[in-house]
Amino acid sequence: MGVIGVGVVLEGADGRILLGERIKAGEEPSWCLPGGAVEPGETFEAAAVRELAEETGxxxxxxxxxxxxxxxxxxxxxxxxxxxxxxxxxxAPVVTEPHVFRSWRWFAPDDLPEPLFPATARVLATQDEAGRYPVTDAAAS
Structure with missing residues (x-):
């Protein structure tokens, strides 16, 4: 079984990124990017726009x-x-799914909170200022 998803790196004019305080039942609390599963027929970009609106308004x-x-x-x-x-x-982002997120906050990329949701940590590890487009295999690391 596989999952195809998106992690939305919403970047403010000051370079900070938006993270949600994730409090979903059955999971350890963590900080998470907006995002989720890609629906059939959606592009990554369309899924990102939809998930961002659903989770943050x-x-x-x-x-x-x-x-x-x-x-x-x-x-x-x-x-x-x-x-x-x-x-x-x-x-401004708002909490639209209080059963999943307690709050949304902005963080500098070099001052991120912990713990990060595992998929969020992997997505953020790919981001750099050079604008490269890496394809990574976490299993190879």
Whole structure:
């Protein structure tokens, strides 16, 4: 069984990125990018726009851009996650799924909170200022 998903790197004008305080039942609390599963027929970019709106209420972000694709195998399952970078618009994020997130906060990339949700950590590890588009296999590391 496999999962195809997106992690949305919503970047403010000051370079900070948005992370949610994830409190989903049955999981350890962690900090997480907006994101989720790609639905049948969706592109990575369309899934990113949808997930961002569903989880944060933000609908006025910039044009989404896939910056990396991460392949890993948690528990023997195949998971592909696309990192999708979006410039923040004027809308402030709000908690729309209180059963999943307690709050949304902005963090400098060099001062991230811990613990990070595992998929978030892998996506953020691919991001750099050089604008490269890496394809990574977490199983090879």
């Amino acid at each position: 933000v609908r006025d972000g910039g044009t989404p851009r896939v910056t990396a694709v991460v392949l890993d195998h948690p528990g023997g399952a195949v998971r592909v996650t696309a990192a999708v970078r979006v410039a923040a618009g004027a809308t």
